[in-house]
Amino acid sequence: MSRNIPQWLAPTSLQEALALRAQLGDEATVVAGGTFIGILMNQKIMQPQALLSLRNVSELAFIEASQDEGSLLRIGAMTTHRAVERSPLIRQEWPVLASTFSLVASPRVRNQATVGGVLADADYASDPPTLLQALNARVVVRSQKSEREIPVEELIIGYYETSLRPDELLVEVRVPRNRERVVYRKFRSRSSEDRPCVAVAAAQVDGKLRVVVGAVAEKPQYFPEICALAEGETGGYTRELVTEIGQRYAESIEPISDSRGSAAYRRRVIAVEVRRALEEMVP
Structure with missing residues (x-):
């Protein structure tokens, strides 16, 4: 077999x-x-020996x-x-999840990309991981011997x-229902750019604020000690509080520089977008 053509494995069951x-x-x-992975292989970044496709494992496609x-x-x-974007159940009970998945690339890509794939790829500039972390979502992973x-x-x-x-293998994602206000903001540095320069998700989970900033570092950034500044604020967040939280996030993150923005630019955007996300949380 040619070194350039990986072995294709297509199981039909989990x-x-x-x-x-x-x-x-x-x-x-x-x-x-x-x-x-198609992009990585086309760019010669990855040349795997074998590809284990889950495309025919239909038991892993459900909501x-x-x-x-x-x-x-x-x-x-x-x-x-x-499927997430169009699910009646998700649109009614987890609407921000549906709207966030609808922001990813194009309908053609969304018809192919999967929920498990976007998490297992750990792509720092993807939209869903930032929101899922803010919602305190969990994943189920299985091997032949165990599940965790x-x-x-x-x-x-x-x-x-x-x-x-x-x-x-990552087999399932579990998202708690959240009756509180949840916000996802996607800031693009250019209108033609699909991927975020800065992404911010903010949610109240079990009475505590969770603010997660994505697309700015190797993984989504969450600082519970900064979010704790909002504890006890029952009448909504003041302008001073949301500004302080935004500024502290900007100071605590070491942003990357890439084609979507420099580290200095991202730091300024983080402060603004965190503040705006928190302002949106107040009806």
Whole structure:
């Protein structure tokens, strides 16, 4: 077999996929929607020996609500962005999730890209991970021998790097229902640019503020000690408070520089966008 053509593996069940994952480990690159890895392969950044496609594992494509632990949204890893965007259940009960997924690229890409894929890719400039972390979402990962559930903020640990083990697959995303105000803001440095220069998600979860800033560093940035400044504010956030939180986030993050903006530019935008997100949280 040519070195330039990786072996294509296409299991039709989760058990078969897990068996192949256990057998091959890091020798096989997992493919969900294939949008991201396709770019990396075309640019010669990645040349895997084998591709383990989950495209035919239909049991991983689902959207449902569970009452097991309160009200919980369960999304299968192979559910497409477009399915999330158009789901009546999500649009009614988790509307900010639907609207955020609708901001990703184009309908063609959203018809192919998957929820599990966007998290497992750990792409720092993707929209969904920032919001999912703010909502305190968790992922279910499985191997042939075990299953574990981990927060999104512990899944993504660096640039294109996750805490998944070589024999594990991400199989499900779980999002708690949130009756409080949730905001997602996507700042683009150019109108023609799809990916955010700065992304901000803000939510009240179990009575505590969670502000997560994405697209500015190796992984989404969350500072609970800064968010704690809002504790006890029952009558809404003052202008002084939201400005201080925004400024502290800007000072605490070490932004990157890339084609969408310099570190200095991003730092200024972070302060403004965090403030605006918090202002939007007050009806």
